Amino acid sequence: MDPRSEVLLRQAELFQGSLLLAGLPADDLLGRLPGAVGWSWHAGEQQLLNKRFSGRCSFGVAPPPGEYVAAVLFLPKSRELTDYVLQALAAQLAGRPLYLVGEKRAGVERAAKQLASLGRARKLDSARHCQLWQGEIEQTPAVPDLDALAHQFTLELDDGPLQVISLPGVFSHGRLDVGSALLLEHLDNLPSGRVLDFGCGAGVIGATLKRRYPQSELVLLDVDAFAVESSRRTLAANGLEAEVIAGDGIDAAPRQLAAIISNPPFHQGVHTNYHASETLIERAAEHLSSGGELRLVANAFLRYPPLIEQHLGACQTVVERNGFRIYRAICS
Structure with a gap:
């Protein structure tokens, strides 16, 4: 209890x-x-x-x-x-x-x-x-009124401004966090097909992906109802359409994905909890097509590469900056 x-x-x-x-x-x-x-x-x-x-x-x-x-x-x-x-x-x-x-x-x-x-x-x-x-x-x-409580801000990105709508309780409420900012700079050369934004938060990564890869089918997934609603509002504010679903972890995601992109969570309430991100790495291969890609950003001190190599294959460090790293692995 x-x-x-x-x-x-x-x-x-x-x-x-x-x-x-x-x-x-x-x-x-x-x-x-x-x-x-x-x-x-x-x-x-x-x-x-x-x-x-x-x-x-x-x-x-x-x-x-x-x-x-x-x-x-x-x-x-x-x-x-x-x-x-x-x-x-x-x-x-x-x-x-x-x-x-x-x-x-x-x-x-x-x-x-x-x-x-x-x-x-x-x-x-x-x-x-x-x-x-x-x-x-x-x-x-x-x-x-949730609309009155939402934080609305604009990100000036290479392909134009992105309107973001963040509701109370959503990760990095009302601002862009350092990890997501780094990930936004490294979303190039993704395989075409169905793409998942895992732990979508306010929908910054998912909306950017949909705008950059309009022919891809985007799915945004988060465990939090306020994040799911924020993502829906961010997509709508930018005239974008994607599937947004609520679910607990990667098991709630669809299969046969071309790519999984994530700034995975590691807090639940005031407690540190790596279960969602570690389970994502352990089971990503079950949700990726052959040749599909996992690309995630994480704090540099987290020892994710051995776990990625154990479950997916060779792990490439794409970039390291400001205490964060972006990892990339291809599902064989």
């Missing part, structure tokens, strides 16, 4: 009836709270929860409609995403409690101040290195 869920269950009498759990972990909490439903923006966790508790956890960028006696937010990593979700939940909870639970090191005390802006807030419990807070929604806020 996740320690945040354990803290919640220490006060189980507060969480009976029609309860909305937002950003909940994929543990047994729904089984312990039979009247509760979940809202997740992580495709992998939502998939696991729906396998165990069919139909009780929704996926997307907005909470499921309904009349709830209360809601609980499991603290997200991003302050901007916390703001949005708190507002979205509070809009459905006039006069009813909104709870916040999170790890101390994840900034739950800071987030409690955000909760307090919606009504009186008080700490109910502190255990398992986590805290549980309760807020009373005194005045119902308006439903937050």
Whole structure:
């Protein structure tokens, strides 16, 4: 059981009836709270929860409609995403409690101040290195407008400006990260065919690829609902069309790909997690056609070349700069 869920269950009498759990972990909490439903923006966790508790956890960028006696937010990593979700939940909870639970090191005390802006807030419990807070929604806020919260910026690229739309919680929200900037400079000479942007974020790489290779079929994949929505908006803002899918890892990707391009994630919440990127390398060959290419950017300290050579073949370092490297390998 996740320690945040354990803290919640220490006060189980507060969480009976029609309860909305937002950003909940994929543990047994729904089984312990039979009247509760979940809202997740992580495709992998939502998939696991729906396998165990069919139909009780929704996926997307907005909470499921309904009349709830209360809601609980499991603290997200991003302050901007916390703001949005708190507002979205509070809009459905006039006069009813909104709870916040999170790890101390994840900034739950800071987030409690955000909760307090919606009504009186008080700490109910502190255990398992986590805290549980309760807020009373005194005045119902308006439903937050994602369009108003989006960061829109322009990248001046060699083939013209690219409009980027980034939503709260998306990696490198509102700016271009160093790894993606380097990868943008080295997208030449890709094989033609179906191309995957793995871990698409706000869609910068995928939109650039579609513009540079208009005859290729582009697929953009991310585990996060806000990233998927950001990518769709970035494509639309540039008059581009591509398939955007939500899924947890490379197993969710199509087969027979000509190329996989990626700035793979290595964080989940406040924790470092290399599972998605390592699994991508280990299973890329299952998704690539013969002669297909894996091209990814990664921090230089990560020892990816031996793993790439073990599962794909010869690994070429295309460039190294500012602590990042681009690796390239061809599937035999």
